[in-house]
Amino acid sequence: MTTAPRRTALDALHRALGATMTDFAGWDMPLRYGSERDEHVAVRTRAGLFDLSHMGEITLTGAQAGQALDHALVGNISALAVGRARYTMICREDGGILDDLIVYRLADEEYMVVANASNAQVVLDALTERAAGFDAVVRDDRENYALIAVQGPASPAILKSVTDADLDGLKYYAGLPGTVAGVPALIARTGYTGEDGFELFVAPGDAEKLWQALTEAGADAGLVPCGLSCRDTLRLEAGMPLYGHELTTATTPFDAGLGRVVKFDKEGDFVGREALAAAAERAESAPPRKLVGLIATGRRVPRAGFSVVAGGEVVGEVTSGAPSPTLGKPIAIAYVDAAHAAPGTEGVSVDIRGTHEPYEVVALPFYKRAR
């Protein structure tokens, strides 16, 4: 059985803007409006506007909502201050990653979990199961939010022009309720681009009004609508993992170099603790492989699944690859045997359709914004 892809509240606008649409995790989403390279550069130098309404919002409320999340996720969620957000993960009992998440603490007894579209149902089911026994209610809020992101160095000024909310007081990884362009919104200073920026959670019925207001407010600053294609190259340059690529049920947070999200010292037990403790130990003493960056010396682009080779042997696998607009060269993230993972390791290539193209091993990220 096939089902038609779902459309966001901004679908008609995307089509009017001439977007090339793509099926992404069951949603019909804008891939790009014009040149994805131009969109990428706009976010790095000015600002970009994204429809991210495919992301899955799940709300937990109740006196033990925080404890339920401490049990269900790998982070110390109940320690979050109201108004702050945290990047975290939900793992299986065997330590495999089910999804990476951002959790916002909206009130003393209210948290919003934002899951990847492709995993939202899995996360909802797991949270529902894991919260049983706690005084907490898990609510599927996917239909109740549209999500619009404005990202890039000009984004604070653009957003300021359409809201009275205290953006200067809003730190990175914080969120506060407010009004933007006359629309009630949860304003979060988060993103997936490596730039300063905001994510605005609003009622679907308000999404068009907000999109139009931001488009007008950003016109002079050079804000452009941006699709998922540049979102991918932006996050890749910023060294941010993408579920299904760097993160899978076959990898633990420690394999992905993100062991810091696992908090063993929190109160109570949590799903995956034992396996994750073993994974932490393994990563420390004898890491099987490491996540590294690769920069091309040539111009052919590595893609997910391509082999990393050295001395005629396969020593790893590319998980994401693309031409980097900022570096002007193809780049990739790859899992590589520990022996070949040190930055500067000689003789590392990527097998690009039968040809071994030389690559430089570097530490992630490829790009870090000046602060």
Add this chain to the structure above:
Amino acid sequence: MSNPQQLRYSKEHEWLSATEDGVATVGITEFAANALGDVVYAQLPAVGDTVTAGESCGELESTKSVSDLFAPVTGEVVEANQDVVDDPSLVNSAPFEGGWLFKVKITDEPEDLMSADEYTAFAG
């Protein structure tokens, strides 16, 4: 977008110019360029190569994917567009003009090349 009337078109979205002394210019259509997205790398056939209609003779790499470049006719390559090798974005900005890919001395051509109107209907 409009597909120039004086060109002929393949089902793989290449265009072929009218021949002069048996030599025709080959490129990809605007439809194909739009579908690819920003082209970042073009591997073109070399001068002297023999290309065969319907078979891969190079590749075009874009942000999201790599696509084979198919030869619309059979013949010998007499020129490759170095401008496109140096600046692949020409394929996007001027697919029917400065973004041409190679010139071929035709020895054989398939019977299913389309007119502009037929191609426009084909590409939808």
